Amino acid sequence: MRPGRGDGLKTLCALESIPDPGAREFRAMVDGEKRRVFVVRRGGQVFGYVNSCPHVGAPLNLEDNKFLDLFQTSILCANHFALFEIESGRCTRGPCNGQSLQPFAVEIRDGQVMQLE
Numbered sequence: 001m002r003p004g005r006g007d008g009l010k011t012l013c014a015l016e017s018i019p020d021p022g023a024r025e026f027r028a029m030v031d032g033e034k035r036r037v038f039v040v041r042r043g044g045q046v047f048g049y050v051n052s053c054p055h056v057g058a059p060l061n062l063e064d065n066k067f068l069d070l071f072q073t074s075i076l077c078a079n080h081f082a083l084f085e086i087e088s089g090r091c092t093r094g095p096c097n098g099q100s101l102q103p104f105a106v107e108i109r110d111g112q113v114m115q116l117e
């Protein structure tokens, strides 16, 4: 049975459709509002965040699905070059140093990336 509303899970995409390492953006309901969110993949792990920089609330990316830095080791805000830890969303460099991205709960089930509602 395909998960849907009411069972606490919603399918976003197949894990294989996200580059490794890489990221993909979605629109999803977060706290009752439709928001831009993104999911970063690292091997068999995924990390989800709302696409809003704690600096000024702008989307982090300027190009579609481009959320990682040159080395693919941190999340990059392309506006003022803040860097965030992939695992925690905590800003480690830039104007919002010490602040964090808002988490967006995701997990992998049967090769699918699922939003936890």
Ligand code: FES
Pocket (backbone or CB within 6 Å): 053, 054, 055, 056, 057, 058, 060, 077, 078, 079, 080, 081, 082, 094, 095, 096
């Ligand atoms: S908007 Fe992200 S660092 Fe300024």
